[in-house]
Amino acid sequence: PKYVYDFTEGNKDLKDLLGGKGANLAEMTNLGLPVPPGFTITSEACRRFLEEETLPEGLEEEIAEHLDALESRMGRRLGQADDPLLVSVRSGAKFSMPGMMDTVLNIGLNDESVHGLAKQAGGNERFAWDSYRRLIQMFGKTVQGIDGELFDAALEELKGGRDDLELDAADFQRLVTTYKGIVADQTGENFPADPYLQMRMATKAVFESWNAPRAVVYRRQERIPADLGTAVNICSMVFGNWGMDSGTGVAFTRDPGTGHQGVYGDYLQNAQGEDVVAGIRNTISLQDLEGIDKPVYDELMQIMDKLENHYRDLCDIEFTVERGKLWMLQTRVGKRTPGAAFRIAVQLVDQGMIDIDEALSRVTGAQLAQLMFPRFAKDAESAVITKGMNASPGAAVGKAVFSAERAVELAARGESVVLVSRETTPDDLAGMIAAQGVLTSRGGKTSHAAVVARGMGKTCVCGAEELEVSAAERRFTAPGGIVVSEGDVISIDGTSGAVYLGEVPVVASPVMEYFEGSGEVGDEDELVQAVHRVMSHADASRRLEVRANADNAEDSARARRFGAQGIGLCRTEHMFLGDRRRLVEDLVLATSSEERERALAALKPLQEADFTEIFQEMDGLPVTIRLIDPPLHEFLPDYTELSVKVALAGDRAEEKDRKLLAAVKRLHEQNPMLGLRGVRLGLVIPGLFAMQVRAIAEAAKAVPGAHAEVMIPLVGAVQELEHVKEEAQKILAEVGVEALIGTMIEVPRAALTAGQIAEAAQFFSFGTNDLTQMTWGFSRDDVEAAFFSKYLELGVFGVSPFETLDRDGVGRLVLLAVEEGRKTRPDLKLGICGEHGGDPDSIHFCHQAGLDYVSCSPFRIPVARLEAGRAAL
Ligand code: PEP
Numbered sequence: 001p002k003y004v005y006d007f008t009e010g011n012k013d014l015k016d017l018l019g020g021k022g023a024n025l026a027e028m029t030n031l032g033l034p035v036p037p038g039f040t041i042t043s044e045a046c047r048r049f050l051e052e053e054t055l056p057e058g059l060e061e062e063i064a065e066h067l068d069a070l071e072s073r074m075g076r077r078l079g080q081a082d083d084p085l086l087v088s089v090r091s092g093a094k095f096s097m098p099g100m101m102d103t104v105l106n107i108g109l110n111d112e113s114v115h116g117l118a119k120q121a122g123g124n125e126r127f128a129w130d131s132y133r134r135l136i137q138m139f140g141k142t143v144q145g146i147d148g149e150l151f152d153a154a155l156e157e158l159k160g161g162r163d164d165l166e167l168d169a170a171d172f173q174r175l176v177t178t179y180k181g182i183v184a185d186q187t188g189e190n191f192p193a194d195p196y197l198q199m200r201m202a203t204k205a206v207f208e209s210w211n212a213p214r215a216v217v218y219r220r221q222e223r224i225p226a227d228l229g230t231a232v233n234i235c236s237m238v239f240g241n242w243g244m245d246s247g248t249g250v251a252f253t254r255d256p257g258t259g260h261q262g263v264y265g266d267y268l269q270n271a272q273g274e275d276v277v278a279g280i281r282n283t284i285s286l287q288d289l290e291g292i293d294k295p296v297y298d299e300l301m302q303i304m305d306k307l308e309n310h311y312r313d314l315c316d317i318e319f320t321v322e323r324g325k326l327w328m329l330q331t332r333v334g335k336r337t338p339g340a341a342f343r344i345a346v347q348l349v350d351q352g353m354i355d356i357d358e359a360l361s362r363v364t365g366a367q368l369a370q371l372m373f374p375r376f377a378k379d380a381e382s383a384v385i386t387k388g389m390n391a392s393p394g395a396a397v398g399k400a401v402f403s404a405e406r407a408v409e410l411a412a413r414g415e416s417v418v419l420v421s422r423e424t425t426p427d428d429l430a431g432m433i434a435a436q437g438v439l440t441s442r443g444g445k446t447s448h449a450a451v452v453a454r455g456m457g458k459t460c461v462c463g464a465e466e467l468e469v470s471a472a473e474r475r476f477t478a479p480g481g482i483v484v485s486e487g488d489v490i491s492i493d494g495t496s497g498a499v500y501l502g503e504v505p506v507v508a509s510p511v512m513e514y515f516e517g518s519g520e521v522g523d524e525d526e527l528v529q530a531v532h533r534v535m536s537h538a539d540a541s542r543r544l545e546v547r548a549n550a551d552n553a554e555d556s557a558r559a560r561r562f563g564a565q566g567i568g569l570c571r572t573e574h575m576f577l578g579d580r581r582r583l584v585e586d587l588v589l590a591t592s593s594e595e596r597e598r599a600l601a602a603l604k605p606l607q608e609a610d611f612t613e614i615f616q617e618m619d620g621l622p623v624t625i626r627l628i629d630p631p632l633h634e635f636l637p638d639y640t641e642l643s644v645k646v647a648l649a650g651d652r653a654e655e656k657d658r659k660l661l662a663a664v665k666r667l668h669e670q671n672p673m674l675g676l677r678g679v680r681l682g683l684v685i686p687g688l689f690a691m692q693v694r695a696i697a698e699a700a701k702a703v704p705g706a707h708a709e710v711m712i713p714l715v716g717a718v719q720e721l722e723h724v725k726e727e728a729q730k731i732l733a734e735v736g737v738e739a740l741i742g743t744m745i746e747v748p749r750a751a752l753t754a755g756q757i758a759e760a761a762q763f764f765s766f767g768t769n770d771l772t773q774m775t776w777g778f779s780r781d782d783v784e785a786a787f788f789s790k791y792l793e794l795g796v797f798g799v800s801p802f803e804t805l806d807r808d809g810v811g812r813l814v815l816l817a818v819e820e821g822r823k824t825r826p827d828l829k830l831g832i833c834g835e836h837g838g839d840p841d842s843i844h845f846c847h848q849a850g851l852d853y854v855s856c857s858p859f860r861i862p863v864a865r866l867e868a869g870r871a872a873l
């Protein structure tokens with residue numbers, strides 16, 4: 001295979017092979033933009049290297065050829081003593097992983113070529129030595145694994161309180177000596193002077209950084225597959241640290257927070273790459289660059305315009321200015337907040353850049369879910385202690401903690417925490433995931449904290465410069481002498497940037513209010529407008545219907561407001577809780593048919609009243625009512641407690657308690673989930689299902705237009721269903737009500753014999769909670785807490801199969817049941833009502849499997865509508 005591509009050979013669609021950075025560098029090169037020449041080593045080479053633990057055969061020769069070509073083109077050789085070519089070695093995976101992997105700049109410098117570089121720079125010794133010490137520092141840290149603190153401390157000591165701009169050539173030369181000493185100390189070897197060796201070592205290190213712990217954590221969080229590998233970009237160096245006419249910056253073509261068009265970015269004069277993100281000096285805005293270097297600014301604006309038109313989307317870029325000449329170092333379609341995603345999609349439609357289908361494809365259910373989160377009450381009278389930048393929206397309340405470790409620790413105990421630090425690094429990732437929000441005192445909207453938090457949809461306020469954060473003392477001070485120590489509750493508003501002392505009350509989001517308010521839109525709120533337009537298109541596009549899992553009037557009403565087209569699962573056992581439990585007890589304890597009849601007669605009017613309310617709310621839309629499902633013991637007292645009570649009472653124990661204890665003992669099961677529940681219960685307790693069906697029929701008769709469907713749970717054999725169906729049909733006929741009778745498919749045998757079951761069932765609803773439980777043999781109530789984190793870590797699966805439908809296993813059962821069920825009964829109605837009905841990936845699967853509807857909890861309905869629309873594109 002071909003392992004190396006020149007920038008002129010690739011394009012933006014080759015991300016699998018060249019990574020995002022490499023593919024886009026190639027795209028920009030081919031657009032004629034000023035990109036420093038270079039080449040990309042493919043992610044395939046990385047995969048081979050990680051597998052075989054040695055560079056794949058032929059790779060070194062191929063790299064040498066491309067380097068040769070690059071050298072001829074540039075007219076200088078890598079590290080050439082009198083006139084060196086220097087290169088950067090940068091990682092670049094298919095999916096961006098900000099700051100997760102390694103980059104080494106200035107490869108090619110050594111004790112000789114540093115003089116050549118100074119000569120190139122017109123005798124600028126300071127620049128050359130600064131570049132050299134940066135190489136040793138970055139190389140030492142990322143390639144040789146030396147603690148970066150050692151280098152930082154040496155630099156701080158040298159500076160002695162001075163700004164880094166005040167250091168001169170001699171200072172940096174001294175620093176190079178110190179740094180070389182650190183390297184020799186830490187590795188037992190001298191810093192490698194051979195430029196080709198430097199490049200080879202850096203390339204291997206970038207490959208290996210794919211498996212660095214922080215990268216592994218990030219991929220798991222972002223659901224990025226673990227086996228992609230990273231490409232490596234070797235790029236001829238351009239220098240932003242040449243002098244004040246040079247610099248480096250990052251920019252967005254639109255505001256990634258709001259989506260508004262304009263000029264957004266940061267620029268740092270006389271600095272190199274990582275300095276902007278690391279926040280070593282305060283950056284200036286792009287607007288200020290206009291004043292400093294108008295031609296460069298104008299060219300940058302032109303390029304940004306060109307990129308946005310070419311990619312038809314918000315782009316973010318990294319650039320460097322070398323003595324007044326602009327160079328593009330990176331571009332990509334930029335991350336954005338959920339709100340900006342909706343706004344930008346609709347803005348681009350209005351600008352004629354994309355069509356509405358494309359707009360729909362560019363937003364996700366996960367983003368919509370984010371927008372439905374509550375915000376802080378506007379008029380809340382809380383003390384704002386300072387303001388930072390609104391880096392990632394949302395409202396976070398929690399105890400202040402000052403290290404990632406503490407964040408993880410407290411969150412594991414169920415506490416809400418806000419991670420506070422001067423700035424974050426990729427090592428803080430686990431803490432950021434654990435925290436409700438992140439607050440930093442340094443860095444701008446492009447700092448690590450901001451970029452990562454936005455990517456995760458986590459609330460973040462960054463650059464709150466008035467705060468003095470001391471991680472060592474676990475506290476910060478705010479203006480006015482306010483001291484916040486670990487454990488004190490703070491609230492941060494990622495939409496406004498405000499930081500509050502104490503807990504601020506939160507209110508619903510405008511998007512939530514829009515859904516709650518039955519879809520009325522005023523034209524004042526741009527975000528709500530955008531959501532409305534995209535949702536309308538999703539509704540018009542989707543083939544899947546969306547129903548709700550609801551078992552009371554309130555949830556039914558909400559489901560309708562959110563756009564549900566029916567109820568896909570009404571769990572009747574929820575109607576047996578609370579005060580009614582006693583009635584169920586009576587039923588279970590009944591020893592004669594009279595006692596049983598009496599108990600059932602007491603339950604029936606209550607059931608009927610519940611169904612009536614739901615039919616009224618749903619106003620003619622279909623309501624699928626599932627007959628009672630869970631094991632009976634859930635309705636009975638705890639065995640141990642009751643035994644103790646009876647034993648303590650001795651002879652004085654009440655007759656009723658004795659009987660109850662005997663029943664509880666009789667009904668005790670080792671595996672209740674595999675025991676007497678669902679249809680089994682209906683077949684074992686005479687009259688129970690009949691009472692429920694009669695209650696449904698009579699309620700349906702009483703409500704004009706009511707549309708009931710009767711669903712039998714936990715069926716594994718058509719014979720079970722036939723018994724229940726016969727009785728149910730008789731009752732429906734007696735009352736004079738028509739209703740479909742169907743079954744859940746939630747036992748693997750039901751899926752495997754779906755062809756037979758469809759003889760008796762008029763519809764199937766996939767109960768993928770139980771179907772997953774029984775297909776994997778995972779107790780659904782136990783395993784997630786017990787060992788799923790280990791399984792996720794080991795990569796057994798990338799996401800819990802209870803959350804996202806396991807296509808390879810459970811999915812095959814679903815497909816089989818769909819096919820064989822429809823063969824028996826072509827008009828068989830098919831739906832899903834397990835938790836997966838509200839999960840984006842699973843909804844796409846349901847669309848592909850040809851289901852008629854998905855059913856999910858009321859709050860997930862907008863997400864399901866959106867994803868069903870996207871699935872149909
Ligand atoms: C299911 O098993 O997927 C289902 C919807 O039923 P329940 O969750 O009530 O067992």
Ligand code: MG
Binds near residue numbers: 713769770
């Ligand atoms: Mg079930």
